[in-house]
Amino acid sequence: MHQVSRRHFLAGAGTASLAAFCPSMSLAARAEVADFYRGKTLRIIVGYGAGGGFDVYARVIGRHLGDHIPGRPVVIVENMPGAGGLVAANALYNTQPEDGTVVSHLLGELALLQVLGYPPAKFDAHRFNYIGAPTPDTPVLIVRSDTNLTSVAQLRNIAKPLICAGQAPGTNTDDPLNVIREAAALSLRIVDGYQGTHAMQLAVEQGEAQGTCLGWESMKVTWAHELQSKQFVPIGCASKDNDPELKDAPTFMSLAPDDDARQMIRFGIVAPSRFQRVFMAPPGVPPDRVDALRQAFLSTMKDPAFLVDAKTAKLSVAPIDGATIQRLVSDVFAMPPAVKVRLARAILPKQ
Amino acid sequence: MLLGVLIGFVIGMLPGLGGPVAIAVMLPFTFAMSTPSAFAFLLGAISVLAMTGDITAILYGIPGDPGSAALTLDGHALAVKGEAGRAIGAMLASSVAGAVVGAAALAVSIPVLRPILLHFGSPEYFVLALLGLTFITSFGPGSLVKGLITGGLGLLLSMIGVNQASGIARYTFGQLALWEGIGLVPVAIGLFAIPAMLDIAGRGAIAGSAKRVGNLFDGAKDTLANASLTLRCSLIGTGVGLIPGLGGTVAQWLAYAHTTQTAKAPAQIGTGMIEGVIGPGAAQNSKEGSNLIAMAAFGIPTSVTMALLLGALNIKGLVPGIPMLTEHLEVTASFVWLILLSHLVAVAMTVLVIKQLLRITSVRANLLLPVLVSIAFLGALAERNSFVDIWLTLLFGAISVILNRLDWPIPPLILGLVLGALMERNLTIAVARYGGGWLARPLVVAILAITVASLLVPPLRARLRRLPAIVPRDVAPAQKIVRRNVPLEIAFTGLISIGSIAAVFGALNWPLEVRLFPLTIAAPLAALTLFQFLRCVRDARARATDTTAVKPPPQAGRRASIVTAASITGFAVIVSLVGFGIGAPIAALTYARFVGRERWLASAIVAACVATVMWGASKLLPVAIYHGFFWG
Numbered sequence: 001m002h003q004v005s006r007r008h009f010l011a012g013a014g015t016a017s018l019a020a021f022c023p024s025m026s027l028a029a030r031a032e033v034a035d036f037y038r039g040k041t042l043r044i045i046v047g048y049g050a051g052g053g054f055d056v057y058a059r060v061i062g063r064h065l066g067d068h069i070p071g072r073p074v075v076i077v078e079n080m081p082g083a084g085g086l087v088a089a090n091a092l093y094n095t096q097p098e099d100g101t102v103v104s105h106l107l108g109e110l111a112l113l114q115v116l117g118y119p120p121a122k123f124d125a126h127r128f129n130y131i132g133a134p135t136p137d138t139p140v141l142i143v144r145s146d147t148n149l150t151s152v153a154q155l156r157n158i159a160k161p162l163i164c165a166g167q168a169p170g171t172n173t174d175d176p177l178n179v180i181r182e183a184a185a186l187s188l189r190i191v192d193g194y195q196g197t198h199a200m201q202l203a204v205e206q207g208e209a210q211g212t213c214l215g216w217e218s219m220k221v222t223w224a225h226e227l228q229s230k231q232f233v234p235i236g237c238a239s240k241d242n243d244p245e246l247k248d249a250p251t252f253m254s255l256a257p258d259d260d261a262r263q264m265i266r267f268g269i270v271a272p273s274r275f276q277r278v279f280m281a282p283p284g285v286p287p288d289r290v291d292a293l294r295q296a297f298l299s300t301m302k303d304p305a306f307l308v309d310a311k312t313a314k315l316s317v318a319p320i321d322g323a324t325i326q327r328l329v330s331d332v333f334a335m336p337p338a339v340k341v342r343l344a345r346a347i348l349p350k351q
Numbered sequence: 352m353l354l355g356v357l358i359g360f361v362i363g364m365l366p367g368l369g370g371p372v373a374i375a376v377m378l379p380f381t382f383a384m385s386t387p388s389a390f391a392f393l394l395g396a397i398s399v400l401a402m403t404g405d406i407t408a409i410l411y412g413i414p415g416d417p418g419s420a421a422l423t424l425d426g427h428a429l430a431v432k433g434e435a436g437r438a439i440g441a442m443l444a445s446s447v448a449g450a451v452v453g454a455a456a457l458a459v460s461i462p463v464l465r466p467i468l469l470h471f472g473s474p475e476y477f478v479l480a481l482l483g484l485t486f487i488t489s490f491g492p493g494s495l496v497k498g499l500i501t502g503g504l505g506l507l508l509s510m511i512g513v514n515q516a517s518g519i520a521r522y523t524f525g526q527l528a529l530w531e532g533i534g535l536v537p538v539a540i541g542l543f544a545i546p547a548m549l550d551i552a553g554r555g556a557i558a559g560s561a562k563r564v565g566n567l568f569d570g571a572k573d574t575l576a577n578a579s580l581t582l583r584c585s586l587i588g589t590g591v592g593l594i595p596g597l598g599g600t601v602a603q604w605l606a607y608a609h610t611t612q613t614a615k616a617p618a619q620i621g622t623g624m625i626e627g628v629i630g631p632g633a634a635q636n637s638k639e640g641s642n643l644i645a646m647a648a649f650g651i652p653t654s655v656t657m658a659l660l661l662g663a664l665n666i667k668g669l670v671p672g673i674p675m676l677t678e679h680l681e682v683t684a685s686f687v688w689l690i691l692l693s694h695l696v697a698v699a700m701t702v703l704v705i706k707q708l709l710r711i712t713s714v715r716a717n718l719l720l721p722v723l724v725s726i727a728f729l730g731a732l733a734e735r736n737s738f739v740d741i742w743l744t745l746l747f748g749a750i751s752v753i754l755n756r757l758d759w760p761i762p763p764l765i766l767g768l769v770l771g772a773l774m775e776r777n778l779t780i781a782v783a784r785y786g787g788g789w790l791a792r793p794l795v796v797a798i799l800a801i802t803v804a805s806l807l808v809p810p811l812r813a814r815l816r817r818l819p820a821i822v823p824r825d826v827a828p829a830q831k832i833v834r835r836n837v838p839l840e841i842a843f844t845g846l847i848s849i850g851s852i853a854a855v856f857g858a859l860n861w862p863l864e865v866r867l868f869p870l871t872i873a874a875p876l877a878a879l880t881l882f883q884f885l886r887c888v889r890d891a892r893a894r895a896t897d898t899t900a901v902k903p904p905p906q907a908g909r910r911a912s913i914v915t916a917a918s919i920t921g922f923a924v925i926v927s928l929v930g931f932g933i934g935a936p937i938a939a940l941t942y943a944r945f946v947g948r949e950r951w952l953a954s955a956i957v958a959a960c961v962a963t964v965m966w967g968a969s970k971l972l973p974v975a976i977y978h979g980f981f982w983g
Binding site for chain 1: 374378382469470471472473513515516517518519520527528530531649650651658659662665666667668670671672673674736737776777779780783784
């Protein structure tokens with residue numbers, strides 16, 4: 001178990017070298033930003049409850065982020081849970097100050113929901129200023145070994161549908177399954193209503209569910225024991241990222257029968273998995289402050305003190321920079337209308 | 352651990368600011384600590400919080416957190432009678448006993464716990480919640496209909512929020528803040544703290560005229576005398592604490608119901624009987640141990656506090672699951688020891704400062720209330736950082752005042768609220784997964800049998816012994832006699848019937864699995880309240896000429912309560928306009944000077960206290976102090 005996390009951790013740290021995106025700021029701009037942040041407080045609003053995965057990331061990052069922002073503001077973490085992050089996302093877009101003193105840590109899934117026309121999302125996701133993500137969150141379908149399944153492709157012709165534990169339609173644990181079912185005509189049934197990933201894992205452990213789709217970065221830590229003993233097996237994934245433990249699990253993309261299906265999987269699963277755990281600022285923040293926050297985020301990801309904390313907390317660190325996320329979100333907005341209709345049908349809760 | 356105990360003690364004393372806030376404040380400091388000292392630090396605070404929450408529940412009638420609400424009933428009634436010392440003594444003794452029993456039960460069961468609990472799936476949790484729900488029938492003897500109505504109201508309110516299985520929002524009135532349902536903190540503060548505050552205003556101070564406070568040791572003796580009750584309630588707490596999703600709030604109410612059921616004079620429970628302190632006190636503390644084990648072994652937090660502790664576990668790189676019972680067993684075992692130790696330290700601390708604490712009960716209400724109200728509202732806001740929770744607190748305060756005036760039982764409301772959503776979620780999963788087959792699972796059958804037995808046996812036994820199952824009203828002490836306020840009852844039942852009929856119509860357009868539960872609750876509730884409504888109307892006609900009602904409550908006290916109710920509402924309005932930072936001190940000053948007619952100096956000191964609390968909270972707590980309509 002320790003070995004797994006260390007290997008993963010090192011793999012993550014290795015990719016932390018893509019800081020080159022942000023144009024280096026002029027000295028004058030830097031001084032101006034420092035003047036602004038000096039003595040101020042930067043609030044990180046977590047859209048979920050205290051103690052959860054998002055909260056832990058925000059707190060570990062928040063402990064070091066201030067040291068890398070010019071002017072060294074005090075960083076505090078607040079929780080604003082509600083409606084799967086929509087409360088915080090709506091607040092960030094509509095009511096929070098646009099001066100760079102507020103950043104929010106939210107599910108990237110919310111951007112996808114808004115693109116697909118989900119009415120409660122009161123924001124325009126591509127106008128947010130994306131600061132960065134500490135790690136991708138790669139959906140992986142994991143099943144009990146007593147199902148005798150080895151590949152997600154076997155779900156095309158299986159006698160009884162595979163029973164998977166889910167939370168609710170429109171959440172990042174259900175959406176990948178709904179998308180591949182729609183895109184590749186798989187035989188699987190999602191039983192919704194589990195509260196949180198631990199409850200879903202427990203359902204699989206006790207056999208109430210046969211499998212579930214969760215983020216690989218955290219599963220390989222919390223299920224290290226069960227995965228090593230082959231009690232549970234990953235049978236499909238959004239991407240492999242050269243992870244040896246996923247070498248036998250086909251990618252979801254490999255199931256796609258045609259181009260439409262490929263686009264659905266690309267926009268509905270693969271792209272969001274890169275910005276699932278995103279830090280973002282409201283629209284309208286002055287560009288030099290956005291640049292400063294993006295740079296600070298990336299240098300935090302390389303800060304040895306942060307890496308020590310992240311290692312203790314077994315957090316995966318494989319950062320994605322803000323500019324890349326901004327581009328990925330814009331890509332999602334540009335998906336073809338036909339794909340959008342099919343994705344909306346697969347993913348959105350029926351209101 | 353000592354530091355943790357101290358922090359927990361201080362924060363726990365502030366009404367409304369309970370466990371979650373304390374742990375959230377302490378969490379950042381644990382980064383720099385070693386794993387054992389971090390958990391000593393946090394668990395020290397958690398165990399003490401349970402106790403100090405109980406102390407505020409007894410002294411002010413304001414539960415320190417939702418887990419202490421049951422103690423506001425008999426505990427606070429005892430404090431009002433001038434027996435706060437005895438009540439606190441009994442609470443301390445039963446808490447320690449509960450902690451010991453809980454810890455012992457766990458130490459014995461750790462090796463077999465996980466295999467046993469893996470047999471509990473959604474169907475089992477559903478029938479367990481059903482069993483818990485039947486306890487509604489044991490509150491307020493002789494008022495089954497009333498209990499069913501308030502319980503039904505609780506169940507219906509639990510339907511507010513997004514139905515998880517479908518993602519459809521129910522009864523949220525377009526408010527995203529209601530998507531995750533009604534939070535327990537505003538409910539607990541509204542139901543129990545607001546009436547307590549009005550009461551304090553009515554009497555002028557907490558323990559009106561009483562000079563004697565009773566002796567701590569009397570309470571400890573009472574606990575010994577009720578050893579069997581203490582043991583049974585501790586076991587209830589331990590068992591309930593293990594069940595994911597049931598833990599936190601339910602244990603104390605089940606213990607309280609059990610106490611009522613087995614008491615010699617059930618009708619007097621709620622009027623200041625020591626048993627009503629001992630039962631919930633024991634359960635409240637025995638559940639902490641099993642909460643912790645459930646969290647460590649399954650990663651399922653049973654309360655907000657446990658969720659935060661799970662975060663601490665994550666930060667320290669400990670992963671909940673089997674390794675916590677094998678590889679890291681020493682950490683899990685240390686939880687048990689830490690809880691025991693910190694309870695003892697907390698008792699020592701309470702004994703040291705009890706004199707000062709009791710003195711608070713004689714502080715003039717005009718000076719005490721502004722501080723209490725500010726902190727309680729801050730606590731209501733702190734859970735979710737949502738101002739909607741402030742309005743909910745007021746709403747539940749109003750409901751509570753009405754229920755108290757009508758002498759209707761309140762506990763079923765909170766039980767329904769906690770259990771309703773839990774039952775629906777587990778039943779939906781059970782049916783989706785097993786079809787009708789879930790009913791045939793052996794554990795389900797066993798628990799259902801217990802449920803039926805617990806419903807049938809008490810009345811049967813009473814009939815066999817030819818004893819009246821209900822103690823006649825006139826045995827109850829004088830305070831319990833409330834003038835029956837028929838017009839109010841008509842208005843209230845009328846309102847609930849309209850509400851539940853509206854709920855029925857609101858549900859009709861939803862898909863079957865989404866409307867099933869709300870309809871099953873709302874339709875009978877509508878029928879029951881209509882029945883009660885008609886009965887009241889009939890009584891009103893019969894009594895139209897009867898003016899020999901019980902003497903009205905003292906006018907002065909009543910006036911003070913009404914003025915205070917208006918002031919509390921005013922407080923919420925002011926704060927909603929200009930925010931806590933400015934609004935709370937202004938409101939406090941205004942209240943103390945103009946409503947309470949205190950001198951300027953005293954009023955200014957109170958306002959300064961409130962301002963200090965707000966400032967401290969904005970610096971220390973993870974709360975975005977609401978800045979109000981104008982500055983927000």
